[in-house]
């Protein structure tokens with residue numbers, strides 16, 4: 232049996248990283264703020280009883296770098312390298328006859344999405360949103376599968392509003408269906424192993440099945456099983472699957488919704504997904520991800536960090552790199568070999584990833600996973616002249632009416648060359664070895 236989301240939860244329980252909430256909680260008044268608290272503690276949170284739903288709810292599965300590292304069986308700084316090494320060899324998925332996601336089948340009138348503990352995340356969100364679903368569809372011309380992540384607003388018993396960005400892969404596929412007057416069949420898998428979620432969140436070339444990437448991350452084929460009401464296949468390991476179609480020529484108001492930047496996207500006319508069936512495990516766990524949370528940014532950032540890493544590793548001796556707290560800034564730790572090298576590294580990073588707006592290059596002894604440590608390097612080692620590189624009149628994140636992403640900044644926050652005697656950080660004997668608990 233392939234690893235699934237619940238096996239990861241069990242693994243994290245053994246590491247004492249899961250907060251299990253046994254009492255009944257309200258999905259509107261209690262859950263969103265409790266999820267924030269779990270995020271602060273870098274713990275997973277499992278709500279065993281959600282008011283109005285028979286399904287337990289899980290959140291913050293990848294809410295810290297060490298949890299992500301645990302999934303990749305490496306250390307924090309090794310995650311990007313591990314990603315790069317694994318995705319080099321895509322693995323085709325395998326079709327099987329049955330899987331636990333088929334234990335319960337509801338069709339047509341028996342489907343009621345309101346049975347799921349769908350969370351209203353932010354105060355001004357238009358309503359409850361499914362945020363951790365991976366959407367599966369096929370290109371009508373080639374039959375090649377596409378897997379991607381989309382926000383979906385719960386609008387009723389079997390209706391979802393779905394945001395499909397026009398030029399992204401699913402948008403291009405939907406456009407093909409719509410031009411020939413056809414609805415687009417989709418399946419939405421919820422409660423996935425992190426490798427499926429991470430693969431769905433990548434931006435690959437059009438025409439690559441993202442399940443070949445999750446297969447690469449797993450180092451074995453993803454097992455898929457046929458849907459009941461649509462001609463698609465879904466991972467057997469998913470907790471819940473929604474089958475349905477995105478209606479051709481139909482748009483309805485969707486939003487506002489608090490997005491990954493933590494701003495509200497305004498209401499807009501978006502697609503409608505009519506759900507035709509729901510299958511799930513008999514004891515399915517529903518998963519949600521708060522947009523803009525540490526977990527969300529990890530899902531979005533990893534493939535982008537890999538892109539940057541592949542571009543800069545020939546320019547500098549890279550110790551580690553990390554994007555935090557969002558997708559527009561990156562800290563890169565290097566072992567500097569000559570003055571000016573940080574600027575070369577940052578230039579390559581900007582070239583590799585166009586949304587990057589702000590890049591800080593630090594020495595190898597700075598923890599890029601700790602924004603405070605990066606700020607320390609800025610304050611104590613950076614020389615802003617000539618260590619600043621300002622790139623004007625360029626492009627970045629495309630949704631940018633105020634031109635906030637039309638310029639980029641790189642900062643060399645490394646110590647001057649050959650002055651390590653002056654800039655070596657103090658440490659104490661046995662740092663990180665002693666446990667205060669042993670002395671209490």
Ligand code: MN
Nearest residue numbers: 377378400437
């Ligand atoms: Mn794609």
